[in-house]
Amino acid sequence: MDLKGRRRRVLPGFGITMGFTLTYLSLMVLIPLAGLFIMSSRLSWTDFFSRAVLDPRVLAAYRLSFGAAFIAATINALFGFVVAWVLVRYRFRGKRIVDALVDLPFALPTAVSGITLTTLYASTGWVGGLLAPLGIPVAYTPAGIVVALILIGLPFAVRTVQPALEDMDVELEEAATSLGAGRLQVLSRVILPAILPSILSGFTLAFARGIGEFGSVYFIAGNMPMKTEIAPLLIIIKLEQYDSLGAAAIGVVMLVVSFSMIFIINMLQFWSRRYQ
């Protein structure tokens, strides 16, 4: 008896839910995204490259967006690992509050984190005021953009590593210890290899979110052309100058990068599942 075929018929509602899912997905997401690609296909290849890739102002914006997102994701991978480690392995007072607070950047509107970080890191702010005498300006510099992206990416870095650490077999570590490995050796030879895929997917998620982020960066960046102008802002500027094709071309480049990120993350998740 074909059990699979029968099971499919037992539960009702496949046609209507699937139909609604596909219609709504197409109308809200797929067709609008396709519109962007169709719009930019009105440009010839040379036009596309000269507007979206080779223009010095656009290049500077990509370098800033990708560079700042990379630095922020690296810092997040490092501190995110420490935070996840502390939350999984140790007990301390207020742990549950700390654990809940990690998701704050995810729930907090980006405009709110933007104006808050700017006020905090401006030369008159609580933290900026301490750094300014040392000759380290943060607000309105690329460093400020990194600060904003650290806040935005933090939950991704912590929440991808946390479950991997929770699921790790303590027996493996105990075996390594009983065979004479020191604590650092256990960390580098047993723990890190097992959770490396998780750290990398956290890094990639934070990086992908960082290159597209707008709200929090917009306020702290200062938005000076060639210096602190991020790629998403450049799209808005092109739109305001009625250069819709230029805006669409930059949008396509950023989308292609984002979609490659999805591919990498899916590969990483496949890898980590195989590792277990």
Added chain:
Amino acid sequence: MAGAVQLRLHGSQRGAYAARTESPLVRRILIGTALMFLVLVLVLPLVLIFSTAFSRGIGVYLSSFTDPDALSAIRLTLLTAAVAVPLNTLFGVCAAWAIAKFEFRGKNILITLIDLPFAVSPVIAGLIFVILFGSWGFFGEWLAAYNIKIIFAKPGIIIATVFITFPFVARELIPLMQAQGSEEEQSAIVLGAGAWQTFRRVTLPNIKWGLLYGVILCNARAMGEFGAVSVVSGHIRGLTCTMPLHLEILYNEYNFAAAFAIASLLTFLALVTLVLKSIIEWRSARQTAFENPES
């Protein structure tokens, strides 16, 4: 790509007892480092928001909300969430039902496509709707002929928000319902329950916490979205400004107390979301422990 940090419904505490293996000094340094980092990145901004909001007294704080432009921004934000959240909840439940309860080819591709809006920069989310509905866009002339305004008007803000919050409920429900399987629903149907009855009496009680979390997360994002809404809004005061856009205008006018007053309201909403999430995680962990006491 996971833009949403998923609910950890069955977080195990197994690792908690391995603490003995580090010396107390190392343990304290690591806890200290983590806490310092979190204070700098998360706590300090929180304190700043509320202290700046109240910096010019409670009178100024309250008057920030009774200002007509602020009231209109609050109304538009509520309207946007009132459209986007139910639509995306309906979609999330339908998508999760089709994906989790049935086998079909291309399932993984469908899940990836549902996640797409997470991978799209908010600015690009706004851009695609300008390209569709803007005055020079694909439907621009047609809309102008019928005198329908979408871009630089409220419909554009709502559509962009629906796009941004599209995957939130589906993302919470799909893994949850996949893990639960469909045996219980099949028994209900075989015993003669109708489709709607089966969903309401069998499926809904099983997914209610995940569903609730998806809905509040979707709501938080719908009310707080800035980038996408900023592109399609046109920033017309009192007409097409949501709360985050109103906050931007106040901030750019150096009206910091009022800007942070609006910010404090949005922050309060975010904190409520976090508290609800913790409660839901705690309740669902208890439910799991109650149903499988041996695990």
